[in-house]
Amino acid sequence: MIAPGRAKRPGAARPPLDPPSPDELVSCPFCAGHEDMTPPQTLVLPEQGDWKVRVVPNLYPALDRQEVVVHSRRHIRSIAEAGSDELELVAEAWRRRAADEPGNVIALINEGREAGASLPHSHSQLVWLPEPPPRRASPRGELVLESDQVTVSSPWASRVPYETVIAPVELDTDPFASAWLGPTLEVLADVIRRLHRLEGPVPLNAWIEQGEGDWRLVLFPRLTILAGLELGAGIHVNTLPPEEAAARLGSA
Numbered sequence: 001m002i003a004p005g006r007a008k009r010p011g012a013a014r015p016p017l018d019p020p021s022p023d024e025l026v027s028c029p030f031c032a033g034h035e036d037m038t039p040p041q042t043l044v045l046p047e048q049g050d051w052k053v054r055v056v057p058n059l060y061p062a063l064d065r066q067e068v069v070v071h072s073r074r075h076i077r078s079i080a081e082a083g084s085d086e087l088e089l090v091a092e093a094w095r096r097r098a099a100d101e102p103g104n105v106i107a108l109i110n111e112g113r114e115a116g117a118s119l120p121h122s123h124s125q126l127v128w129l130p131e132p133p134p135r136r137a138s139p140r141g142e143l144v145l146e147s148d149q150v151t152v153s154s155p156w157a158s159r160v161p162y163e164t165v166i167a168p169v170e171l172d173t174d175p176f177a178s179a180w181l182g183p184t185l186e187v188l189a190d191v192i193r194r195l196h197r198l199e200g201p202v203p204l205n206a207w208i209e210q211g212e213g214d215w216r217l218v219l220f221p222r223l224t225i226l227a228g229l230e231l232g233a234g235i236h237v238n239t240l241p242p243e244e245a246a247a248r249l250g251s252a
């Protein structure tokens with residue numbers, strides 16, 4: 001349900017974040033030099049020299065196998081701040097861990113406390129599920145931008161302001177074996193930078209979703225609070241029409 005009258009700007013000016021406090025930096029287990037604060041790594045990339053991306057088991061897994069992919073040796077709070085070299089290695093880390101431990105793997109990103117992130121240092125999670133997650137049909141939407149590899153769109157049935165779908169231009173069945181995984185993550189970082197320019201530091205979730213014979217990366221910003229109507233009835237009251245979201249993201 002699109003209800004644009006409810007708010008002019010969904011984020012209503014989120015103030016910029018304070019820089020990390022000394023305590024945040026000293027206690028961060030994902031920063032370079034703090035490797036002994038995590039369980040032993042399952043993968044580091046590159047394999048020679050200083051690591052740029054590091055994979056470790058999740059200390060508090062909800063499911064049997066859950067791993068954390070640290071996106072940078074620098075203390076960055078958003079994947080938007082990761083460099084191309086780091087994003088390409090994040091894609092390679094997802095690909096290699098999924099290949100090394102076959103199963104029903106999903107990849108997801110939580111950014112910001114309100115979106116479920118317990119640590120601010122940019123990271124993603126790989127979760128091995130006991131059974132395959134539900135496959136979802138590709139949503140149709142309003143085009144935000146397009147490259148020769150990836151399309152970005154705002155779904156017509158966007159559940160939240162700036163919900164965005166990033167997908168390879170050609171049908172491709174396996175995200176973790178895909179040559180488009182890296183480019184898709186680079187475009188995700190670009191879209192989040194645009195979102196930051198529009199709304200400030202936005203808590204967000206993102207995840208890889210598979211359909212029948214295709215896959216996509218869904219960005220789900222958390223500018224609004226999900227309440228009883230959303231959780232109980234599955235009815236999302238979205239204050240930002242998707243065509244407006246597409247226009248703003250496209251020009252930001």
Ligand SMILES: [Zn+2]
Nearest residue numbers: 028031075121
């Ligand atoms: Zn850190």
